Amino acid sequence: MSTPKERHTSRHASRPAPRRVTVDAHAKLNLGLAVGPRRSDGFHDLVTVFQSISLHDTLTATRTARGFTLRVRHEPAAARGRVARPTLRAVTSGPDNLVLRAARLLATRLALPGGARFTLVKRIPARAGMGGGSADAAAAIAALLALYGRRLSAAEKTACALELGSDVPFAFVGGTALGMGRGELLRPLRLGAPFRAVVAVPDWRISTRAAFQRHDQVRKGLTPWRHHLRFARTVGRQRVEALALMRRGNRFEAVLGRRRRDLDSLCARLRAAGLVEPHLTGSGSAVFAIAPRGESVREIVARFAGDEPLFTVRSVRRALRLHVHAPVARPGKGTRTGAPPNAGARGRRRTRAS
């Protein structure tokens, strides 16, 4: 009798690589974020808890003979309002898009024999601290691995991810995770209870690099770094609660400069609508707050006074969902063996992206 591992391996060995896959790539929030001193490589050590949320982009990849192309379609996903034009324009289909950068990186590393045509349905607001670009990069890598039937070890995947951005390692793992180092040292945590939140996206933007630079300049009122490291050592022995993590605060709120008043105004309006504990995610500028259990999120959104687009989200346990478009045999229509590759109805198989 075969072991579960052998059965798993043989299943994969007999399955032809698909020609087309679709990956749902989920946004993230930071439930608390502390920043340490600048390191010799120019980056900063962090202590944060990443949380995947239901809002996602969708990337479809089709195998081609050579080269990579990308088409981007923006799909409005806000429960109220619309994301400002400049934010939409920030995501182009040009060579700097993280999908294409990730694809080129992987193709070089693994010497892939062909290319892919990508279509990205973009719903996650860009440059808002929600990890949208990182999610798309991870999705591109997961898609190519599936299309070409290849694998990367965890260490290779982290190395690839870090070349693309500090949030990309989490974008592969998802769920709830303590993030340290640049964000690549990840420890899965158990979320005590799922939550619903509202994310507001102001039309101003913050450069992540500038936010870290301001952190270096403003030391006043900073909780000693060793307190955060102590928290990181002890967190996760039991289940974590989103609100308790958020109350630890986000370091970038203290270094917003002239935008601080905008943040305070937005937080006050989110509270007035009935939301709890508003905070920046990442270096901003998106602000999220928890919807109290038992209250109608729709009514909360309707009560909000402001022009900022609002997204209603919930915590989810994965960052990537891979759907394989594979030819499958029609049930009851003869034997599967020897059937031509296109015989039968086309099917979609959902798997965990690895």
Ligand code: C5P
């Ligand atoms: O890695 P990512 O592209 O998100 O980083 C953008 C910039 O933010 C980096 O070039 C660096 O200046 C800064 N950064 C940092 N420490 C981190 C993450 C980012 O200093 N942990």
